[in-house]
Amino acid sequence: MQLQVMNSPFNQEQVELLNRLLPTLTESQKVWLSGYIAASSATSVVSAPEQGAQAIESVTPAAAPVQTISKDVTILFGSQTGNSQALAKKAGKALEAKDFKVTVASMNDFKPNNLKKLENLLIVVSTHGEGDPPDNAISFHEFLHGKRAPKLENLRYSVLSLGDSSYEFFCKTGKDFDEKLLELGGTCIYPRVDCDLDFDEPAAEWIEGVINGLSEAQGETATPEAQVSTEAAVESEFSRTNPFRAEVLENLNLNGRGSNKETRHLEISLEGSGLTYQPGDSLGVYPENDPILVDMVIKEMNWNSEETVTLNKQGETRSLKDALISYYEITILTKPIIQKAAELSSNSELKDLVSTGNEDKLKAYLDGHDLLDLLKDFGPWNVSAQEITGILRKMPARLYSIASSLSANPDEVHLTIGAVRYEAHGRERNGVCSILCSERLEPGDTLPVFVQHNENFKLPENPDTPIIMVGPGTGIAPFRSFIQEREETGAEGKSWLFFGDQHFVTDFLYQIEWQKALKDGVLTKMDVAFSRDTAEKVYVQNRMQENSKELYEWLEAGAVVYICGDEKHMAHDVHNTLIDIIEKEGSMSREQAESYLADMQQQKRYQRDVY
Template structure:
């Protein structure tokens, strides 16, 4: 729809300018502009009315001024890996720089009954697993969706939702919070923004929009001349971060599995010398990998393009060769429904449109396939390399639980990576980062890395608190860091480790280190489960059940429980086993046992690093 002098309060020149501007704006820019205009005072908006709109402008000036917006803002985050927490803190600092009184809190630390007192609420929340809230958001999520949730007619809110579009329930938790707050009577400051793995830019735009939407009428003019984004710049170039990774040298790469194992688990030791990066046990290392050169070459050949042709890879105008861009900048191994929708729209291929119209078919199709499969089945597409690249998702970092203590290994970080290899749909497939590390990375090479801090997976502040660690396979990684840290600090609390894998002889990761800690007393007790050594498979949850009486005694003594590893199967089974043990040994009903475990989560005595 075009603006005309006859259907708007603008003169001919203004209408022409707006008609040229509006089609060029992104959705985020439109949201920002809408938030700014909503907050702008009538006097500012109509300070220079067009002659043709004088009557309208005068009417606006005579309208009563809107009531002042409260300067108190509450930001609640639900975070599993720390991204939502970091963005909440960034939003808080930006708002404080604009004169707002800001409270930033984990949802688990916020008293739900205080919600009625909040006038301005910002929610920053990730979605975990198959559409579930992160652990520290569960209680607040249940409260808000329960019968005790209050009417919130005086509330103004906005939601920033983090997710991964390769999952079916993309940003589901954020969508649920956004819908529920509206149902309870809340009014949006700005519309919800859903972020994929490359969230930095849309998150910054959301913060910018929220600040302008919250600004009082008297400060709108200042907000217009000094956008919020300018007051909260990204980290300085010399500070290494997610958006400015450090190129770290690989010192060691060791296969932890013995000869004859059908697994390959790599222990990498990486130098942080000169980076200034620091971490604590429970944090993760982010790695930006490169795609397999063979796969990239096959993809370019299937598309019929010249690998040396150049394309622009970002809004800053950086130029790369097509091959270089597909190697290091774009994700080509993970299919998502949004990506297929973009390709279908770009190419106009009927078969693709038909595929994405059926949710079950598209879900089955994307499992185990990559971009090369799409090109081979539906291509070549007859579009330019630039147009094709523009619909691809930026290469996301891969996160690995840190397997070392900085106190024990100054200026180093260790990680534990299981090599991913499988066959699907007639082709061998490889994990992007794990096979890079297993096959193409040598000591002396470098990796772009950053530290992902995670306050939701931390050792107890009191070193005498008993800890129970449950980590089969590569889930053992953070518990190696826990043990190194406790050894360095001289922590005297009891520690109990549950570890599992396939075979004792070939798959007991870090075996000699665990034995050393048992001998020295740093580790009090260890139970292992090797599922393929006997006819009947035994897993860590079976060892927990065998020790149920003692395990419950530890819980009653205030022990903190930590779980790391596969979310879909292992973590789910361990969670149910924990409830079973509490129910049995505590002589409780199922409901009471579930509440006992929920209380442990609330008290941060039950923490999970699952994926």
């Protein structure tokens, strides 16, 4: 548009100057200039139009009365199993649909010094173990909570936090980030949302809230399309929210006769699903509760098993028995469940259990008790089946490291599942999914499944890179997939496997396959530890110590180290063993060795799939 003399208060010379200047200005310069003129008029800074150029030169940027809000949005994720990463990408797609310029990155890949340059930051992070950040969030978490963290008065942020309410420190990492960003001067775009295992609906609400908050900052009104784009970002086809009913092809016990363990090898068909996976990914399985346990719950409450109950906000209904078998989690209690149960009950002991000051007592009760215990211990109940089911969590999927290569087994996925049986509080207890697979699942049956991609546990891009794999027990699963894949692709890099279990004769999982891989040269080296075969227990970390010199040489040659299995004990011990080896063989101080391993983690040369 050209300015004309006849419809403006400017003379011909001024009009010509403005017509030359205005087309060259950026949007932010136009906003700044309009704000400056408004402010200068109010304070009589400019006494005549011809003084404008000189006056503008004398004004510092701090004096600008109007600032534009950037449409650049950075989304950082901290993810152990891939859920936070998937949600970060969904949020990014939804924002891009609203014309925001989005960068999605792992916290591990983000340079912390760039934090002070950001205007809009979204954090999507899970809490791992007992309140710890996931592996790829550790360094960023430490930076933000350290002395070098910058002031962030210009930062606008929001946090989506994932967790499991059956753990004491539910969503702690997300809470840490939220509180610290606020403390550093950041402004919250949208309140933090803490998600339990069933995170799809609250995550979608958070994405919509963030879009609305950012749009309002732009002076825009969020339209209903924001909701559409949020839904469009959710994966179609088969996914967490739309699992594939996969047929079981094989279900074998890998342990020998007389073993203290039962480890199932499942081969599952993916034919017709369109699902694909890479070595290092997991398979999500939605299990069913044991019908015997469900019958005990119904009998305890004298309910009618055919009574209809409403499951969710959408109004879906099922019979009570079907709902307790396939929809609700009944084997794990959480603090929110106990608190809601106390509101339904007149039992003074239950109310005392959730009262302030009894946190340790409540924590002790949560350990090992289930819904049947709760109903037995604090009865009688004057409540309906609908009221009780209304306080329960939806059945969460169980994630299992995939034990096969899709290249080697087209249209199939294999799992390695250890049967969980134990006694607690006077009753025999069973793992929901593992005992379903062990006792009630036959070839020809189907399971609802989906693929959980995990970019944090992947083979190196360069097939010549050596790899060191540590996987005792069922932790062996992903390494079977690694070796199958490297055989299919003809990878030349050396490979070293550390495996451990109780007894050589009965518990050497996939023994024949490993021996063949060694013979064929697909597996370079294997060290095993069977803890119950000798008077002194020997574990994988002991075998690592025995080979410390060679192991350190592999590290110096660029090897990538992978650990899979139990987090509380094995992974912790192996981590410390690696530091011991680096300290000893590298002639380093403890601090230097820890830094060496941290650098490996930063370079994706130290990856863990632990649970």
